[in-house]
Amino acid sequence: MNASQKLERNKIYLSALLHDIGKFYQRADECSVSKSKYLDADIKNLESIYCPEDRKVKGKRTHKHILWTAQFIKDFEPQLKGLLINEAGFSVDEIMRLSAIHHNPSGNEINELIIQKADHYSSGADRSKIDTAWQDANEEEKWDSFKKARMRSIFEGISLKHNENEVWTTSYKSRLALCEMQLNEKFFEHEMNEATPDYVKLWEKFVQEVKFVQTSSFKTFSETFLYLIEKYTSRIPGSTQHLPDVSLYDHSKTTAAFAICLYDYIKENNNKLPKADKKPFLLIGGDLSGIQKFIYGIIARGAAKNLKGRSFYLQLLVDNIVNLLIKELDLFDANIVYSSGGGFYILAPNTSEIKEKLELFEKNISNKLFEF
Numbered sequence: 001m002n003a004s005q006k007l008e009r010n011k012i013y014l015s016a017l018l019h020d021i022g023k024f025y026q027r028a029d030e031c032s033v034s035k036s037k038y039l040d041a042d043i044k045n046l047e048s049i050y051c052p053e054d055r056k057v058k059g060k061r062t063h064k065h066i067l068w069t070a071q072f073i074k075d076f077e078p079q080l081k082g083l084l085i086n087e088a089g090f091s092v093d094e095i096m097r098l099s100a101i102h103h104n105p106s107g108n109e110i111n112e113l114i115i116q117k118a119d120h121y122s123s124g125a126d127r128s129k130i131d132t133a134w135q136d137a138n139e140e141e142k143w144d145s146f147k148k149a150r151m152r153s154i155f156e157g158i159s160l161k162h163n164e165n166e167v168w169t170t171s172y173k174s175r176l177a178l179c180e181m182q183l184n185e186k187f188f189e190h191e192m193n194e195a196t197p198d199y200v201k202l203w204e205k206f207v208q209e210v211k212f213v214q215t216s217s218f219k220t221f222s223e224t225f226l227y228l229i230e231k232y233t234s235r236i237p238g239s240t241q242h243l244p245d246v247s248l249y250d251h252s253k254t255t256a257a258f259a260i261c262l263y264d265y266i267k268e269n270n271n272k273l274p275k276a277d278k279k280p281f282l283l284i285g286g287d288l289s290g291i292q293k294f295i296y297g298i299i300a301r302g303a304a305k306n307l308k309g310r311s312f313y314l315q316l317l318v319d320n321i322v323n324l325l326i327k328e329l330d331l332f333d334a335n336i337v338y339s340s341g342g343g344f345y346i347l348a349p350n351t352s353e354i355k356e357k358l359e360l361f362e363k364n365i366s367n368k369l370f371e372f
Contacts, residue, residue: 001330008111009263010218013332015098016115016259017226020252022069022100024233027147028203033064043071052104063103070100075207082215110271111263117273118258122251123239147199149237150175152245178202181231206232223333226253256334257347264349282354283337284325284346288318314342321365322346328361329354 001009029038033047050070051061073080073096080092098111102119105112153176178197206228213224230249237244238251258281265280266272274280322336322344329335329348337345348354 005267009260010222011095011098012111012114012263013256013260013334014218014222015095015111016118016256017222017229017252017334018069018073018095018099019102019115019119019255020065020069020238020248021072021229022065022067023238023248024199024203024206024236025068025072026065027199027236029068030200033067039067039071040074043067043074046070046100050100050104066100066103070096073099076210079211079213079215083218083221110266110273113273114262114266115255115259118255118262121258122255147197149244150178150197151235151237151247152176152243154245176235178235180205181234202232226256226333229253253334254347256332257337260332260335261347261349264351264354268349268351268353280350282348282350282358284348284358285343286318286321286325286345287343288314315340318342318344324365325361328357 025038029036031037033039033044036044044067047061047064047067050066051063054060054062073092077092080095098115101112102116105116107113178199180202209228209231210225213221213228215221229252233248233252234250236248238246238248261281262273265274318339322339325346326333326335329346331346331348335347337347339345348358
């Protein structure tokens with residue numbers, strides 16, 4: 001991969017990671033587009049370019065959260081320009097367009113289509129048939145209603161039927177509090193009313209931390225920003241339609257992962273988006289067999305201490321393997337689907353280069369583990 005492709009690839013990843021940050025920003029705004037004090041006039045003027053036209057009402061524009069995405073990028077233009085010094089060829093305007101135009105891309109701009117497709121994959125929807133985003137867009141018109149939606153816990157959807165004939169009805173009574181990631185009682189679900197959560201304070205905390213993100217390298221900037229998105233948007237619904245049990249963080253992370261995979265796949269396949277019958281992704285799984293014997297094969301005396309030590313050691317080992325593999329495959333932390341309990345999953349592009357690197361990595365890591 002040459003320097004130009006590397007740069008383009010970084011643009012795709014960052015733009016995909018930022019594509020829906022406007023949903024967070026918009027919910028911290030007390031006004032609509034026309035009255036917003038956060039949106040600059042030049043950003044408001046982009047509505048006809050970035051926001052698609054309503055399917056039913058001619059002249060009406062939808063998906064207006066993307067204007068706040070564009071505003072966020074403009075707000076942090078100085079930092080992004082700092083990143084440009086170290087990443088020659090980066091354009092803030094280009095990042096803004098790629099991030100904000102995913103609902104209304106140009107038909108001949110492959111990079112815009114990549115992010116749109118990644119957004120669709122992440123949402124788990126064929127938007128040519130059922131478009132949850134359009135329903136979200138309509139919800140935005142009811143200015144305060146979508147702000148009141150809270151994340152639901154996936155655990156309430158687990159069936160506890162004792163037999164096949166028993167009727168199981170799911171009642172989602174609990175909500176997840178709107179807050180940054182923290183280990184205390186507040187972080188867990190509990191019953192609450194539908195009062196509008198305080199997005200303003202959460203947004204202000206997020207913005208303050210973003211200001212201090214280092215721009216010494218693209219890798220440092222993008223991975224730190226991913227962490228901040230996890231910290232502040234893990235309790236924000238990615239969509240307020242149907243059951244809001246997928247966070248904005250998970251949607252943003254998986255969109256970035258799908259986007260980078262699509263880019264690599266397309267570059268190996270004549271710059272064409274994959275058709276429905278193609279398989280552009282690989283789900284790489286790893287498992288350290290025999291871990292239960294290793295963890296629990298300890299003497300009774302001091303068992304608890306040894307158990308914790310061995311479990312911690314095992315997690316460090318798996319994390320190191322995952323980090324080495326991510327580096328070898330030239331992927332990002334967003335591509336890590338899962339890493340725990342002696343196993344991991346990584347989302348990767350289905351390319352010959354990845355398969356060759358993966359085969360070699362598997363041999364090398366197996367040899368090192370046997371030597372150890």
